[in-house]
Amino acid sequence: MVLKLLGRVPTDYYELQEAWKNKTDGNFRDFDNRTIAGVTFHQRFSLPRNREFPLSQLFDAIRKELQAGRYVIVGLAIGDGWHNWVIYDESLDGEFIAVTKLGKETAELRQVKKLIRAMEGTDIGVYEYMRHE
Numbered sequence: 001m002v003l004k005l006l007g008r009v010p011t012d013y014y015e016l017q018e019a020w021k022n023k024t025d026g027n028f029r030d031f032d033n034r035t036i037a038g039v040t041f042h043q044r045f046s047l048p049r050n051r052e053f054p055l056s057q058l059f060d061a062i063r064k065e066l067q068a069g070r071y072v073i074v075g076l077a078i079g080d081g082w083h084n085w086v087i088y089d090e091s092l093d094g095e096f097i098a099v100t101k102l103g104k105e106t107a108e109l110r111q112v113k114k115l116i117r118a119m120e121g122t123d124i125g126v127y128e129y130m131r132h133e
Helices: 015-020 055-067 112-119
Strands: 034-036 039-044 072-078 081-090 096-102 105-109 124-129
Touching (some): 055 096, 055 124, 072 112, 096 112
Antiparallel strands (some): 072 124
């Protein structure tokens, strides 16, 4: 999704999603330091999820990425499984706002911090790239 949002791949590009579809043990580590379409991804906050998780540092890191004009990829436990979301903004009340694709539908989540607190932490995917001028 991030590659599409950045205009690095066409909207009908599904190669990564197809490869990931049947993966049961996927993790951001699969993309750590990997460059795809000129975008290099990095895993951050790969720590045990518990009461000692540095939530304030995680939230500061997300805010810094957003302020730099970059999206943040986050894995969130919803229902019985995990799903990747893209944090794209912070609301006036300080909550992070994320979107994901559920088939052809786009879903939005407006309480990402609340969910991450309940999960006692999560890892994130960040990236770097040279902007097209």
